[in-house]
Amino acid sequence: MHGEKYLYDKIVKIPKNFNFNIAIDDFYRVYKRNKKDKL
Structure with a gap:
């Protein structure tokens, strides 16, 4: 427990000092490249 x-x-404290939009953009860029x- x-x-x-x-x-x-x-997890709850992350958003205070972390920009999710930047992380999502990076993830999506890597995902598209992969x-x-x-193909």
Whole structure:
């Protein structure tokens, strides 16, 4: 239970100092590049 609480606290605290839009853009760019390489 302590492990779950710690993980939950980490997830909840992330948005305060993390820009999700930048992460999503990076992920999508890598995803598209990987997809293009496979085709």
